[in-house]
Amino acid sequence: MSATTDGAxxxxxxxxPRARTKFAWSDPKFRDVVWQIIVVGLVLGALWWLVDxxxxxxxxxxxxxxxxxxxxxxxxxxxEHLIPYSPLDTYFKALLVGVLNTLRVAAVGVVxxxxxxxxxxxxxxxxxxxxxxxxxxxxxxVRDLPLLLHLLLLxxxxxxxxxxxxxxRPIDGVYLSNRGxxxxxxxxxxxxxxxxxxxxxxxxxxFVYRRWxxxxxxxxxxxRTVWPIAMVLLVVLPALVxxxxxxxxxxxxPSLRGFNIRGGMxxxxxxxxxxxxxxxxTAAFIAEIVRSGILAVQTGQWEAAQALGLTRRLTLxxxxxxxxxxxxxxxxxxxxxxxxxxxxxxxxxxxxxxVSIANTTINQTGQAIESVAIIMAVYLAISLSISLFMNWYNxxxxxxxx
Amino acid sequence: xxDAARPLACPPVAARGKARTLPRPPAGSVGTLGWLRANLFQxxxxxxxxxxxxxxxxHGAYALIDWALINAVWTVDSGSDGPKSDACRAVExxxxxxxxxxEKHRFILFGTYPFxxxxxxxxxxxxxxxxxxxxxxxxxxxxKFASTWATALIAIGVLMWGGIPGLPFVPQDLWGGLVxxxxxxxxxxxxxxxxxxxxxxxxxxxxxxxxILCIVYxxxxxxxxxxxxxxxxxxxxxxxxxxxxxxDKLLRAQIAFILFAGxxxxxxxxxxxxxxxxGQYEAADALGLSYWRKIALVIxxxxxxxxxxxxxxxFIGFFKDTxxxxxxxxxxxxxxxxxxxxxxxxxxxxxxxxxxxxxxxxVFCFAMSRYSQNLEGxxxxxxxx
Numbered sequence: 001m002s003a004t005t006d007g008a009x010x011x012x013x014x015x016x017p018r019a020r021t022k023f024a025w026s027d028p029k030f031r032d033v034v035w036q037i038i039v040v041g042l043v044l045g046a047l048w049w050l051v052d053x054x055x056x057x058x059x060x061x062x063x064x065x066x067x068x069x070x071x072x073x074x075x076x077x078x079x080e081h082l083i084p085y086s087p088l089d090t091y092f093k094a095l096l097v098g099v100l101n102t103l104r105v106a107a108v109g110v111v112x113x114x115x116x117x118x119x120x121x122x123x124x125x126x127x128x129x130x131x132x133x134x135x136x137x138x139x140x141x142v143r144d145l146p147l148l149l150h151l152l153l154l155x156x157x158x159x160x161x162x163x164x165x166x167x168x169r170p171i172d173g174v175y176l177s178n179r180g181x182x183x184x185x186x187x188x189x190x191x192x193x194x195x196x197x198x199x200x201x202x203x204x205x206x207f208v209y210r211r212w213x214x215x216x217x218x219x220x221x222x223x224r225t226v227w228p229i230a231m232v233l234l235v236v237l238p239a240l241v242x243x244x245x246x247x248x249x250x251x252x253x254p255s256l257r258g259f260n261i262r263g264g265m266x267x268x269x270x271x272x273x274x275x276x277x278x279x280x281x282t283a284a285f286i287a288e289i290v291r292s293g294i295l296a297v298q299t300g301q302w303e304a305a306q307a308l309g310l311t312r313r314l315t316l317x318x319x320x321x322x323x324x325x326x327x328x329x330x331x332x333x334x335x336x337x338x339x340x341x342x343x344x345x346x347x348x349x350x351x352x353x354x355v356s357i358a359n360t361t362i363n364q365t366g367q368a369i370e371s372v373a374i375i376m377a378v379y380l381a382i383s384l385s386i387s388l389f390m391n392w393y394n395x396x397x398x399x400x401x402x
Numbered sequence: 403x404x405d406a407a408r409p410l411a412c413p414p415v416a417a418r419g420k421a422r423t424l425p426r427p428p429a430g431s432v433g434t435l436g437w438l439r440a441n442l443f444q445x446x447x448x449x450x451x452x453x454x455x456x457x458x459x460x461h462g463a464y465a466l467i468d469w470a471l472i473n474a475v476w477t478v479d480s481g482s483d484g485p486k487s488d489a490c491r492a493v494e495x496x497x498x499x500x501x502x503x504x505e506k507h508r509f510i511l512f513g514t515y516p517f518x519x520x521x522x523x524x525x526x527x528x529x530x531x532x533x534x535x536x537x538x539x540x541x542x543x544x545x546k547f548a549s550t551w552a553t554a555l556i557a558i559g560v561l562m563w564g565g566i567p568g569l570p571f572v573p574q575d576l577w578g579g580l581v582x583x584x585x586x587x588x589x590x591x592x593x594x595x596x597x598x599x600x601x602x603x604x605x606x607x608x609x610x611x612x613x614i615l616c617i618v619y620x621x622x623x624x625x626x627x628x629x630x631x632x633x634x635x636x637x638x639x640x641x642x643x644x645x646x647x648x649x650d651k652l653l654r655a656q657i658a659f660i661l662f663a664g665x666x667x668x669x670x671x672x673x674x675x676x677x678x679x680x681g682q683y684e685a686a687d688a689l690g691l692s693y694w695r696k697i698a699l700v701i702x703x704x705x706x707x708x709x710x711x712x713x714x715x716x717f718i719g720f721f722k723d724t725x726x727x728x729x730x731x732x733x734x735x736x737x738x739x740x741x742x743x744x745x746x747x748x749x750x751x752x753x754x755x756x757x758x759x760x761x762x763x764x765v766f767c768f769a770m771s772r773y774s775q776n777l778e779g780x781x782x783x784x785x786x787x
């Protein structure tokens with residue numbers, strides 16, 4: 001195709017001399033350039049005006065610009081920190097603690113919201129009328145209320161829970177009270193890293209073995225059972241290492257002592273509320289995405305798979321899921337981004353995430369521009385990383401067309 | 403029979419004739435019993451699930467009715483120094499205290515607006531709702547639509563501020579409650595919409611400088627949380643402006659909202675622009691239309707029509723997001739509710755107040771979401787025709 005048109009072009013005489021840019025309004029190219037210069041000029045002018053005003057205002061208020069304040073002592077107490085922190089540390093460290101707190105809630109939230117959302121989405125398609133209706137009501141109810149209202153309501157509910165002595169114990173070892181949620185915690189001993197390494201090795205081995213088996217099946221058409229060897233690699237190998245090193249596996253069980261609950265992993269009321277609110281809210285949106293993704297796979301695909309003699313499980317795994325995922329991944333990405341950004345509502349219930357700590361920093365130092373810039377930069381970085389990862393994953397599962 | 407004389411290609415009649423002679427379906431597969439069997443008890447697993455769910459729902463409904471209706475306190479006596487919430491304290495934990503709503507509903511709906519003037523924000527709320535209903539019916543011509551909106555928004559401004567004979571002036575920092583939520587959402591969307599159209603067009607422009615500017619704007623705004631923009635508006639914007647130029651807090655939040663909504667709406671509209679076949683652009687060019695006439699007369703009417711359902715979804719999200727102004731201390735519906743329970747007499751009755759605020763948000767959002775679903779159906783039918 002393209003060869004013939006190229007040829008035709010070559011044979012034709014140039015009908016028109018190459019258009020030269022005329023410096024006249026009648027020339028579209030000239031107009032384009034002028035328009036761009038005008039728009040860019042206006043934007044730059046507005047920016048210059050703002051910067052100039054700011055410089056003047058800062059001078060009048062005697063605020064020193066720049067990020068020098070990051071090295072000063074923060075003196076702000078932070079209840080929850082993943083890295084060692086004391087109020088004597090610098091603002092930089094305080095903000096870093098805030099970033100880690102944001103990541104802590106966003107990462108756990110994304111995983112839990114995906115799991116819950118997938119369940120609710122599938123429940124909406126359930127043949128059981130009652131379950132489907134319940135899931136639909138949940139989705140409609142949750143989606144039509146602001147997240148902030150969810151958080152305030154949940155926080156009030158958590159604060160109204162009984163104290164530690166009368167804590168709710170839905171399962172043994174789990175305490176839910178107005179001091180937060182306490183779960184049994186795994187006691188990490190040095191030897192466990194080796195077991196973990198053995199498990200990772202087992203995973204890699206199982207993966208390679210499965211690929212090899214698949215390649216063989218593609219070549220000769222004979223199916224091979226993968227799971228016995230995979231089981232050996234995944235379970236027996238780590239177990240052997242554990243026995244050989246003779247390491248105990250212990251959970252640190254929380255227990256009621258005096259007026260408080262000791263031991264275990266403690267999720268503060270604020271963290272617990274924020275996580276719960278984000279998960280419940282985002283799950284409603286994810287449920288809709290999962291549902292529409294599954295519905296987007298045509299019934300013909302199910303029927304064709306049945307005609308080939310595939311079982312229901314194999315059909316889901318090899319026919320429906322890969323096609324549904326293609327529809328699901330792009331909107332799912334934006335839900336993950338929303339969840340990460342929505343975690344900034346932590347400031348409303350007093351969980352000390354980056355926004356909350358930056359807000360305190362503004363109040364203490366008056367460095368408003370720098371602090372807001374830091375918040376924006378952190379979220380842009382988080383958004384960008386989620387987008388990059390999901391785009392990579394999306395490309396991996398995308399339909400390869402001719 | 404005459405059936406034999408009919409041409410063969412007439413299956414409905416033959417089928418109908420046959421159906422009359424078919425045996426009745428088994429008793430268990432029709433009627434209520436059949437429905438139950440088909441929808442609730444298809445298998446052992448499904449039956450177990452149904453029983454478990456019925457048990458849970460019954461328990462939940464019983465507890466809820468007990469709390470919200472049977473043990474609830476609806477009114478309290480007013481003592482010498484304000485209402486007495488003792489009756490509510492007595493049922494705390496076992497019954498709802500709706501008395502806090504009875505006492506505080508004016509505050510939650512209208513905030514600190516002068517008490518005798520409450521009819522003004524109430525009228526504004528009515529105008530807003532009327533405006534939504536009229537717009538949703540999609541019967542107005544484009545010109546009438548624009549003039550209706552302009553008149554309504556000006557009327558709301560006059561009513562809220564006052565300052566003309568008969569309406570005393572009410573400064574902006576006294577406004578509050580539901581009306582502020584509606585103002586933020588409606589003015590925000592009305593002003594963000596033209597901005598969004600320009601940005602969406604700019605992002606598809608062939609002029610690189612304009613395209614890059616639009617991309618940077620959209621991606622920057624979409625990459626950061628709304629909170630950071632609101633902080634920007636409340637603490638940074640005053641630094642950006644020249645001395646002596648003071649914008650009101652509500653206005654600053656409104657600017658942040660317009661910039662925020664502009665970016666998100668622009669992406670939705672861009673989707674519509676991309677869905678218009680290239681032939682439409684080329685046909686408009688062939689007719690000799692200028693760029694702006696081409697956009698206004700050919701492209702935008704079609705593009706906007708396609709994106710109405712996603713636009714309504716964006717509106718819903720945006721309406722909910724107005725509640726975030728609570729964090730920078732503006733008195734919207736949710737923030738008025740939160741403030742109402744700061745009073746010592748009503749402390750600890752947050753659940754009732756939040757449920758009340760929530761029901762108002764729910765009514766607005768649910769109406770919009772139903773509208774969008776109906777519209778999707780209508781648009782689909784039109785397209786398939």
